[in-house]
Amino acid sequence: MSDRDPDTSANKGQMPETQTLDWNDGDMPYSREFGDHFYCRTDGRLECGHVFLSGNGLPDRWAQPKSPNGDFLIGELGFGTGLNFCETWRQWKLYRKPDSRLHFMSFELYPMSGQDIDRALSHWPEIKAEREALVAAWPAEPFGIIEIAVDEQTRLSVVCGPALEGVSAAPSGFDAWYLDGFAPSRNPDMWSPELMRTIHHKTAAGGTFGTYAAAGFVRRNLQAAGFIVERRPGFAGKREMLCGRKPG
Numbered sequence: 001m002s003d004r005d006p007d008t009s010a011n012k013g014q015m016p017e018t019q020t021l022d023w024n025d026g027d028m029p030y031s032r033e034f035g036d037h038f039y040c041r042t043d044g045r046l047e048c049g050h051v052f053l054s055g056n057g058l059p060d061r062w063a064q065p066k067s068p069n070g071d072f073l074i075g076e077l078g079f080g081t082g083l084n085f086c087e088t089w090r091q092w093k094l095y096r097k098p099d100s101r102l103h104f105m106s107f108e109l110y111p112m113s114g115q116d117i118d119r120a121l122s123h124w125p126e127i128k129a130e131r132e133a134l135v136a137a138w139p140a141e142p143f144g145i146i147e148i149a150v151d152e153q154t155r156l157s158v159v160c161g162p163a164l165e166g167v168s169a170a171p172s173g174f175d176a177w178y179l180d181g182f183a184p185s186r187n188p189d190m191w192s193p194e195l196m197r198t199i200h201h202k203t204a205a206g207g208t209f210g211t212y213a214a215a216g217f218v219r220r221n222l223q224a225a226g227f228i229v230e231r232r233p234g235f236a237g238k239r240e241m242l243c244g245r246k247p248g
């Protein structure tokens with residue numbers, strides 16, 4: 001996410017109590033507490049395709065025979081506006097096989113209101129149908145575990161609370177991870193050694209992750225957790241991003 005400034009240390013080591021949004025250009029949310037945007041300003045939807053889908057070998061992996069785990073299970077750190085979910089659901093509908101199922105489980109400390117989700121995602125006509133369905137099903141007061149069966153083959157769970165708690169309590173067998181906290185220097189809880197170890201522990205053998213982040217400490221935490229980490233060109237001219245795989 002090209003506008004994220006790795007040198008700023010606001011909020012380092014602590015979680016803000018709330019998250020106040022500013023809106024740039026009318027529909028681009030910005031977190032005042034974390035001092036960061038939710039996705040890159042160039043095009044967050046295309047960034048999702050490059051970093052999170054391609055970074056995890058998707059949609060190609062959806063065409064392969066499914067492991068005995070059952071559903072294809074995606075984990076996401078930071079649900080935010082739901083942009084990654086809506087773009088993933090859009091592509092899943094294009095490429096899924098008739099008998100396959102997707103479970104998208106996201107971990108979010110500060111769930112947004114449906115109104116704010118609607119405002120942010122209205123930017124993209126390409127995901128209009130997904131946005132409308134998500135907002136229609138989104139609870140008026142989001143808390144706890146939000147479960148939405150968005151269609152017969154697709155289930156969304158948003159686990160509200162600190163990601164470390166949520167991931168620790170989640171089932172094992174994740175096939176792919178979208179690591180999408182705010183910039184590592186501003187949101188260290190989302191990139192900690194303990195959280196990366198927990199994610200690795202919950203990942204199926206051969207499971208993968210993708211992230212826009214390229215900071216050295218993030219790469220080292222992922223390697224120390226047990227992932228084989230690869231550096232790739234980032235989105236929209238950003239030099240690097242990371243993706244990787246759990247051996248097995």
Ligand SMILES: C[S@@+](CC[C@H](N)C(=O)[O-])C[C@H]1O[C@@H](n2cnc3c(N)ncnc32)[C@H](O)[C@@H]1O
Nearest residue numbers: 078079080081082083084108109162163181182
């Ligand atoms: C970059 S945004 C995620 C953008 C999102 N994936 C989307 O599609 O809009 C980072 C998100 O992480 C959340 N967050 C920050 N610290 C967290 C923590 N410790 N546990 C869980 N969520 C956290 C923020 O509230 C924010 O929604």
